[in-house]
Amino acid sequence: MNTLATTAEDHRIALLAALAITIHIAESALPSPLPGIKPGLANIVTIATLCIYGLRTAAWVVMLRVVVGSLLLGTFLSPTFALSFTGALASLIMLGAARLIPGQRLGPVGYSLLAAMAHMAGQFIAAYWLFIPHPALLHLFPILMTAAVLFGLVSGIIVAAMLKHIQ
Amino acid sequence: MKRRGKHLVLLILAALLIAGCSRPQQQRLHHAQLFSFGTLVDISLWGASPAQVEEAERIIHRQLQIMHNAWHAWQPGPLTATNQQLRSGEWFVCPPAVMPLIVQSKQLYRRSNGLFNPAIGQLVSLWGFHSDTLPQGPPPAATAIASLLAQNPGMDAVSVDGQRVRSTNPAVQLDFGAFAKGYAIDRIVEKLVDAGIGNAIINAGGDLRAIGRHGDRPWRIGIRNPDRPGLLAGIELAGDESVFTSGDYERFYEYGGTRYHHIIDPRTGYPARGVRSVTVIHDNAAEADAAATALFVAGPRDWYPIARQLDIKYAMLVDDKGTIHMNPAMAARVQFETADQPEIILSKEL
Amino acid sequence: MKTDLITRADWLVIAAAIALLPWLYSAFWSDNRGVGDEVHIVVDGKELPAISLQQDQTLTIQGSIGPSVVKIADGRVRFLSSPCRGQQCVHSGWHQHNGEFAACLPNRIAMLITGSAARFDTFSY
Known part of the structure; x- marks a missing residue:
């Protein structure tokens, strides 16, 4: 019988993804004042992973969260999934771009803020182009981005505090 | 430090670009x-x-x-030629430019209970609207209107057979206005x-x-x-x-x-x-x-x-x-x- | 490795994000999105038909003391010349934003730029 060889990193990814998925699902039960606004607390796991283990691990965690989370919630390949996937992809691209900057690295707060904003913008563009290309939707965009900035800051500060603790 | 600032500006520009994608396009x-x-x-x-x-x-x-x-109601052309032939009551080969209008308007005539009636060209002409300049009045005599009405021009009198058309009512004159x-x-x-x-x-x-x-x-x-x-x-x-x-x-x-x-x-x-x-x-x-x-x-x-x-x-x-x-x-x-x-x-x- | 809670680069990102928000509100919450579509010219209290800013042209408008020349180009409009003494209307330059108002009061000519909200592409009559 063959066993699939797993590395320590695989275990780490699985553990972190499981944590992110748990937060993701818990959050989906929260009522939302506006469609699309969620605190994005799973972002905390992403950013912490990024700061400790790097982009590759963080990307795995994010993608596992989106796919497995949607499977568990029964939204896989649904419009909700498309939005969540685009948002995740946008935030990963943004984080990747931020990592490319030479010199002093951004801290968790900067990463978190960029990730949250890219996530929201990505979701919004997907929602606008794929589902409701109505100009009225554009009015929501500034509100959603304000929420993204707020939640991005809060989760960033949480991660920063967490990291300080670990050290 | 300075260089990093520049890169950050680039990064923010990228963020703006993402936001900008959902904005309306330029005027075109x-x-x-x-x-x-x-x-x-x-x-x-x-x-x-x-x-x-x-x-x-x-x-x-x-x-x-x-x-x-082709479709002018009073200047000589395919439609006025068609109208001339319609008066004869004989079958004639309809100009191809006019034919589809006859076919489609016959159907619309029926579906509108005759309220859309392009066969009343003579009435429109009697009222003076077959002219580039508007008439000044007075309106036509009631007897003239009544005698045209009595002839009951309608699209049902126009028969189509392949390329040929005829009218069984000599009062039918087409106006596709x-x-x-x-x-x-x-x-x-x-x-x-x-x-x-x-x-x-x-x-x-x-x-x-x-x-x-x-x-x-x-x-x-x-x-x-x-x-x-x-x-x-x-x-x-x-x-x-x-x-x-x-x-x-x-x-x-x-x-x-x-x-x-x-x-x-x-x-x-x-x-x-x-x-x-x-x-x-x-x-x-x-x-x-x-x-x-x-x-x-x-x-x-x-x-x-x-x-x-x-x-x-x-x-x-x-x-x-x-x-x-x-x-x-x-x-x-x-x-x-x-x-x-x-x-x-x-x-x-x- | 010692990490600050918030690095200096973080502060830059935070500042940029916060600066972005007012811009987003102004860009997405005004129907006109800043730039106007047409100009309404009022001569001695009478309004001319609205003129599109998309079509470049130069208009000569007879005011109460003489002709004023108004130029429309690249979606903007301005007084090119006016027979008034002060020439304030000419010096005010180009106007293109929704709600912008320019006038040559001595010549009793005023113009107001309006946005797309009131604008129709064409008319059925």
């Missing part, structure tokens, strides 16, 4: 007015290349030329679509067909107020729709304090009474054209069944008291532009 509207063959055509093209704009203007010009030369423009607009739109133009409005003298959109929003159409200068309402068009309005203000003269307009009721022989204007939204422009006239003639009491028979889904009629009659789906689409909300009578759904 081509708007022009062509005056060809006595018709003012207002065209709007969104996102067309300069070559397409040129092609569109060529298509419109050519189609208006056909409309003017309430149809040719719509028919021409349909042909123009067909050819624009063939030329790869997907977003356009073709407005010929206040009657229009729109395809596609104005960038990120639908096309917006203002509907004239029949009572005073200015707008009655606005509507948005998406996809492929025609808007046709027939009004008593389009061609008319006043005599002895009475307005005599060009929309003749084929049942009475007189300009239709009780209506100021009718606006119809329909996919096909030729049908919208005929329907706007038929509903105008039908009047505030009878427009509904005629609209149903013509398969019109959106109709609005302004009666001579300024009351608006329309179906609920139309009411959901119009945005009134008047200072006061007009009185509205909703029909059943069409």
